[in-house]
Amino acid sequence: MRILVQKFGGTSLSTENARELVIKHIKRELDQEYRLVVVVSAMGRKGDPYATDTLLDLIDSSGGVLPARERDLLLGCGEVISATLLCSLLRRQNISSVVLNGAQAGFSTDQHFGNARILGVYPKRVLEELELNKVVIVTGFQGQSQAGELTTLGRGGSDTSATALGAALHAEMVDIYTDVDGILTADPRIVEEAKKLAFVSYAEICNMAHQGAKVIHPRAVEIAMQSGIPVRVRSTFSDEEGTLVANPEGIRDVQVGVVDRYVTGIAYVANVTQITIDAVGSNTDNLQLKVFQAMAERDISVDFINVTPHGVVYTVFDTEADKAQELLENLGFVPKLLHGCAKVSVIGGGINGVPGIMAKIVEALSEQNIPILQSADSNTTIWVLVNKENMGQALRSLHAKFELGRETNH
Numbered sequence: 001m002r003i004l005v006q007k008f009g010g011t012s013l014s015t016e017n018a019r020e021l022v023i024k025h026i027k028r029e030l031d032q033e034y035r036l037v038v039v040v041s042a043m044g045r046k047g048d049p050y051a052t053d054t055l056l057d058l059i060d061s062s063g064g065v066l067p068a069r070e071r072d073l074l075l076g077c078g079e080v081i082s083a084t085l086l087c088s089l090l091r092r093q094n095i096s097s098v099v100l101n102g103a104q105a106g107f108s109t110d111q112h113f114g115n116a117r118i119l120g121v122y123p124k125r126v127l128e129e130l131e132l133n134k135v136v137i138v139t140g141f142q143g144q145s146q147a148g149e150l151t152t153l154g155r156g157g158s159d160t161s162a163t164a165l166g167a168a169l170h171a172e173m174v175d176i177y178t179d180v181d182g183i184l185t186a187d188p189r190i191v192e193e194a195k196k197l198a199f200v201s202y203a204e205i206c207n208m209a210h211q212g213a214k215v216i217h218p219r220a221v222e223i224a225m226q227s228g229i230p231v232r233v234r235s236t237f238s239d240e241e242g243t244l245v246a247n248p249e250g251i252r253d254v255q256v257g258v259v260d261r262y263v264t265g266i267a268y269v270a271n272v273t274q275i276t277i278d279a280v281g282s283n284t285d286n287l288q289l290k291v292f293q294a295m296a297e298r299d300i301s302v303d304f305i306n307v308t309p310h311g312v313v314y315t316v317f318d319t320e321a322d323k324a325q326e327l328l329e330n331l332g333f334v335p336k337l338l339h340g341c342a343k344v345s346v347i348g349g350g351i352n353g354v355p356g357i358m359a360k361i362v363e364a365l366s367e368q369n370i371p372i373l374q375s376a377d378s379n380t381t382i383w384v385l386v387n388k389e390n391m392g393q394a395l396r397s398l399h400a401k402f403e404l405g406r407e408t409n410h
Contacts, residue, residue: 019086
């Protein structure tokens with residue numbers, strides 16, 4: 001069987017017009033003789049009746065004391081509503097379809113309610129329904145623990161469901177439908193010259209997703225990368241091909257133009273606080289261990305870490321800064337906090353081993369008198385920390401310096 005997995009996000013299902021376009025995309029692929037698995041999210045966004053965040057607000061406004069197990073039972077309702085509605089619409093068009101929840105589709109997870117990890121996908125029932133020429137509609141974002149409990153996969157869980165199912169079914173492609181035409185070189189709300197990318201590698205989009213680009217969840221990309229399943233990020237509201245995510249060698253048979261670039265895109269994470277702790281006085285033994293153990297014990301996420309014999313520098317989200325400061329002071333440290341920072345990331349599979357990339361970054365920011373507060377790098381990403389008030393200008397300057405707005409940038 002030629003199997004294609006389609007995933008439709010909340011905005012793709014939130015209105016009657018959008019749902020008609022979803023049906024159109026399904027019909028087009030059926031005409032191409034694909035067997036279709038359609039993974040759905042809850043309809044709409046926060047404030048819409050059946051959106052996941054709306055369901056969460058319902059509990060929080062009632063005291064927020066619902067246990068994690070029961071909270072997952074509630075959150076799973078949004079996808080069930082989407083799936084059954086889509087099934088009804090397809091059957092009205094005389095398209096045979098069936099709805100499977102996460103457990104029925106074969107998703108086995110651990111029992112970490114609210115953020116479960118997939119242990120395996122066993123899609124026997126899915127394959128049986130595909131053999132009967134049915135469109136199989138699967139509720140994204142959910143699975144079942146080995147103890148038989150309903151679990152949810154956390155933020156971006158429907159993307160993760162789609163790529164995991166695509167891998168288990170050996171699908172030709174996973175299409176992630178959203179409300180944008182594909183993956184852009186930068187956030188178009190900040191950088192007007194941002195362009196759609198025809199192709200990105202798994203590593204590039206995974207870094208872009210980790211560094212603030214919200215088009216696809218990094219867990220979903222990691223699963224696709226491990227299995228070698230190509231992913232397209234497409235718009236529900238267009239027939240454009242969108243952006244192909246695959247290994248560079250996987251684009252030989254796909255017309256995406258010339259892919260020859262050092263830098264692919266610019267991303268950012270705003271609202272972070274830089275914490276500096278100097279190794280001074282008598283409280284220096286095992287400083288690094290004490291600091292990061294304290295953060296881990298209180299579930300404070302740390303990022304942008306620089307460790308030297310003279311101390312540590314790292315960032316936390318602004319919302320965690322006061323708690324982090326209190327913990328450090330209780331340990332006898334004197335932390336210095338710089339609030340209101342932003343991490344800007346320059347991402348590209350061609351960065352590694354190319355001289356002059358950091359020089360260009362420094363040049364772009366220096367031309368705008370933007371101080372670099374901290375920096376780090378990996379094979380595919382260079383990060384710089386700047387004051388949040390400089391973030392927009394930093395993004396625009398770097399985007400221009402690396403000529404990411406060129407029409408020839410494919």
